[in-house]
Amino acid sequence: MxxxxxxxxxxxxxxxxxxxxxxxxxxxxxxxxxxxxxxPTTTSHRRTPTGAHSTGVRSAPPTVKPPIxxxxxxxxxxxxxxxxxxxxxxxxxxxxxxxxxxxxxxxxWPNLSGGFGTDVNAGNAQDLLDQTINPDGSVTPVFIPEARTYVVPAPGATPLQYVGKDVVAGGVFAVYQRCTHLGCRVPWCQTSEGFECPCHGSKFNSMGEYYTGPAPRSLDRFVASIDGNGDLVIKTGQIIQTPRLSRLNVGYPRGPFCVG
Ligand code: FES
Incomplete structure (x- = not known):
């Protein structure tokens, strides 16, 4: 909370x-x-100093009523x-x-006001793509905390296994940060240009495709689209799972690993 x-x-x-x-x-x-x-209120009788009523007529001694x-x-x-x-x-x-x-x-109650589980606007798709590719050609993902997602560049041609699944939009993928083994958060390793899980050592290339370790499949990704303003919309309520591939679509590793 x-x-x-x-x-x-x-x-x-x-x-x-x-x-x-x-x-x-x-x-x-x-x-x-x-x-x-x-x-009920009690009635008081005003008496003269001698004990007589103010009317001057002497009366019988007052009857004392027992208290109620x-x-x-x-x-x-x-x-x-x-x-x-x-x-x-x-x-x-x-x-x-x-x-x-x-x-x-x-x-x-479904969270309809934004946040994980809803459609998250990640910003201008072209700006995101430009940020993910460095001048030397290396890759650095853009992390979108609200979507718990890494935005990474997709290859020029959409790989066959992703065609028709709406996971490539504006030239980028939205890769879920959660390891497909036991759910640890998988950080980015700049030297190898891939994702390396610190829990049990599973490794994935920059597209989140499985490379090694106990993870049963590649990192999950989300359905994505481009809205009328050119923004990338990540549908974090729609997870797409992809199995291990026999051939990676992006070469890996590019350098030393961060996790042994
Ligand atoms: S949780 Fe990532 S390898 Fe086990």
Missing amino acids: STGQLVLSAGVIVLTAAAVLGAQTIRAGRTFASWHVGR VTTLPPERVGVTRRRFLNRALTVAFGTFIAQLTMDALAFL
């Missing part, structure tokens, strides 16, 4: 707790007010410690369930 999501989650928890506690407090206040207003003892229902008695603890537990449990639900929805 990213830092932004953590901050958002904490904010949701605090706001939810405050809202529930506020509602409880308001309800308790209303209950007390309605009970207080509904109580009323046992209030629990909901009319303020917030006891037990009730407070019950409410706190209810709020905590409700907040936990709400947060759990939000996290589950965030995980399951």
Whole structure:
């Protein structure tokens, strides 16, 4: 979970707790007010200093009524410690369930606002192609973090095994960074001009084609296209797998390996 999501989650928890506690407090206040207003009031008799009524007529000694003892229902008695603890537990449990639900929805709901799993705009295709080929003719991929992809140049003619698979667009390939063996991130090695997995030593040429190691196939690639502005669009939700090839389309290695 990213830092932004953590901050958002904490904010949701605090706001939810405050809202529930506020509602409880308001309800308790209303209950007390309605009970207080509904109580009968006692009538006081004003007397003269001698004890007679102000009308001057002596009356019989006042009858002393026994005090009325009323046992209030629990909901009319303020917030006891037990009730407070019950409410706190209810709020905590409700907040936990709400947060759990939000996290589950965030995980399951398709991410349509960009990022890995969606169509990622990698920028102008011609600019990308120019960046991948150095003046001396060597290759350096352009890494697109949002797509977890290396953009590498494709050979002049699209190799037969990629025809009709929409993986070459604007003269480049989009190669997934994930090793096809056990999923390690495969970094680029400039000296050999290929991808070398640091976990178990699988190696691939600049097009991601399998060369050696325990990987069962070449590096995966994504469906790619060029939009109306000439930008490369990498469809990271559509992975294309390619098997090991009997003959590589790009010579490899070009120099010393980075991983022994
Ligand atoms: S994960 Fe790359 S070779 Fe094993």
